[in-house]
Every structure is written in structure tokens, then in C-alpha cells.
Amino acid sequence: MKVLLLGATGLTGNHCLQGLLATPEVERVYTLTRRPLAQTHPKLTAAEADFEHLEASAHFFEVDVIVCCLGSTIRQAGSRERFYRIDHDYCLEAARIGKARGAKAFLLMSAVGASPSSTVFYNRVKGELERDIIALHYPLLSIYHPGLLLGHRQEHRLGEAALSRVMPLLNRGLIGPLSRYRGVEADMVAHAMVNEVRELSLPELTGPRVEERHYEDIVALAVAST
Template structure:
């Protein structure tokens, strides 16, 4: 199969990329980024894209699976409007183009608590994105709902850094239904996404289905062999 990865330079996407490239079932990995990739690989087709004019890169969407790890923060974006543009509009446009170009599955990095009716702006944007991509009726839409993503970020986020230090202790108290709010290593989420792609039976995807991957689901997928 052929795969398109969006967000390959981000925290989770940077772990997804080598995993996808190492997967024997994948013939080509297209990676559209806003800044150049330094990685080179025989399977990799990397290109810088203008996400405000994504249709110009539509030929990269002629794949079987789209993996979307695209996202920003309010601080990076500089405004709520710009945040919405990146975290909602860019991702939705990518999903639309992928569906039009024949992609059968779309794996979306979202967040726990995502809801279009949330009073929290971040969660509301994520929820609206989930709602709008669901309306495209992909044969498979797999939505990942991790809690706080742990790992070494290129940019420093003071609040998240503080949370990351105490998250291992907090995780101990998040049991039962609350376990979905546990912090999780970004590398673990990437392993889960790669394993899900590897295990896909594209021929068996016929009707629109939406699957949500919470903490326990992500762990199970990440630990699946090989």
C-alpha cells in the first residue's frame, strides 16, 4: 500500500515516519511538510507544501491511507483564527482531497475530550474537525484520543513541561473510565498508528466506519507484533 503522512516534523509524526518507512507492507510514504525534511529513504517521497493551497499538492494524495498528525498550539499560531486554520481547515482539506483521490482510510490525531460542544476552545476545534471529517464517509476513519502527549518537543511549552513532570504520578490515580486521560508517550501513539496501518485490510473496507482509539486501545495497538 501507499501512505501519505501529514505532520512528519511534529512530535508524533516524526516517530510515525521511520515506522512507516520500515513497514514491509508499505511501498511508498509521501510526506507533505511546511519545512524541509532531512531524512532520505528509497520509499520516501517528501515535498514541501503550501497548506493554504493544498490542492496544488493533490497528486501526493493518490494513496491508500492518509495519516494526519498535523497540529499547532495557540502560542505558535498566534491567534484563535490561525489555530483553527491549521488544526481544523488544513486537516479537513487534506481529508477531502484524500477522499476524492481514492484514499480508503484516514487516521486522525485528535485529543481526549474533543467535542464540537465543548466550552474549551482546543477541544471544540478538535471536535468540529472530527464531526466534519466523519461527514466525508471514509471507508475507515480512525480517530486517536490521546491524553497529554509526552516526549521531547522542539519548542518549549512551560505548562506542558510542568504537567509532563507530574503525569507519571497522576496516571496512577486515573483508573477505570478516567484512564483515557492518562498522559502517553508520543512514540507509543506513533507505534499504534503504524501498526494499525500495517494491519489494515483495505479490500475489506466497504462501508463507512468510525473507530475511536483511547488510551487502552492505543497501548494495545502499540504493543501488537511485530
């Protein structure tokens, strides 16, 4: 199958890239990034894109599956308005183009607590994105709801770095319904997404169908082929 990966330069996205390139079921991996991708591979077609004008790169969306790990923070984006543009508008536009170009499955990296009615701005943006992509009626929309993503980032996030140090201890107390709020290694989320792609049977995707992946689902998917 052919896969388009968005957000390949990010923490989870880079792990996804390595996994997809190593997956025999994936014959071609396309990436669109806002900055150069420092990697080459016989299966990889990489290009920089202007996400304000994604239609100019519409031919990259002629794939079977889209994996979207695109995202930012308000600090990185510089304002709430810019954050909304990146985390909502860019992702939604990608989903719209992909649907129009025949993509059968869309795997979306969202966040635990995402809800269009949330009082937390970050969660509300993620929730509005989910709502709007659901309305596109993909044959399969798989939404990942990880808690705090753990792993080494190129950029330093002070609050996340402090929380990451204590998250393994906090995880022990997050049991039952609270387990979905556990911190999770970014490479585990990536393994789960890659395994889901690997196990897809494209002819059976007649949908529309929406799946939500929380902590325990992510862990189960991540170890499915190990």
C-alpha cells in the first residue's frame, strides 16, 4: 500500500517514518514537511510543502492511507490563532484533500481529553478537529488519544520535561478508567500506528467507521506483532 505521513519531523512522526519504511506491506511512503527531512530511503518520497496552499501538493495525497502526526504547541506557534491554524486547519485540509483523492484510511494523532466542548483550549482544538474530520466520512478514521508523550525531543519543553520525570510514578496510580491519562512513550504510539497500517485490509474498508485508541488500545496495538 501507499502511505502519506504528515508530521514526519516530529517526535512521534519520526518514529512512524522509520516503522513505515521497515514495513514490507508498505510499498511507498510519502512525506510533506514544513522543513527539510534529513533522510533518504528507496521507499521514501519526501518534499517540503506550503501548508497554507496544500492543494499545490495534492498529488501526494493519492495514497491508500494517511497518517497525521502534525501538531504544535501554543509556544511554538506563537499565538492561539496560529496554533489553531496548524493543529486544526492544516490537518483538516489534509484530510479533505486525501478523501477527495481516494484515501481509504486516516490515522489521526489527537490527545486524551479532546472535546469540542472542553474548557481547555488545547483539548477543544483537538476535539473540533476530530469532529470535523469525522464529518468527512472516511471509510476508516482511527483517532489516537495518547496522554503525555514521553521521549527525547529536539526542542526543550520545560513543563513537559519536568512532568516526564515523574510520569512513570504517576502512571502507577492511574488505574481503571484513569489509565487513559497515563504518559506513553512516543515510539510506542508510533509502533501502534504502524501496526494498524500493516494490518489494514483495504478492500474491507467500506465504512464510514471511527475508532478511538486510548492508552490500553495503543499498548495492545504496539505489541501486536512482537
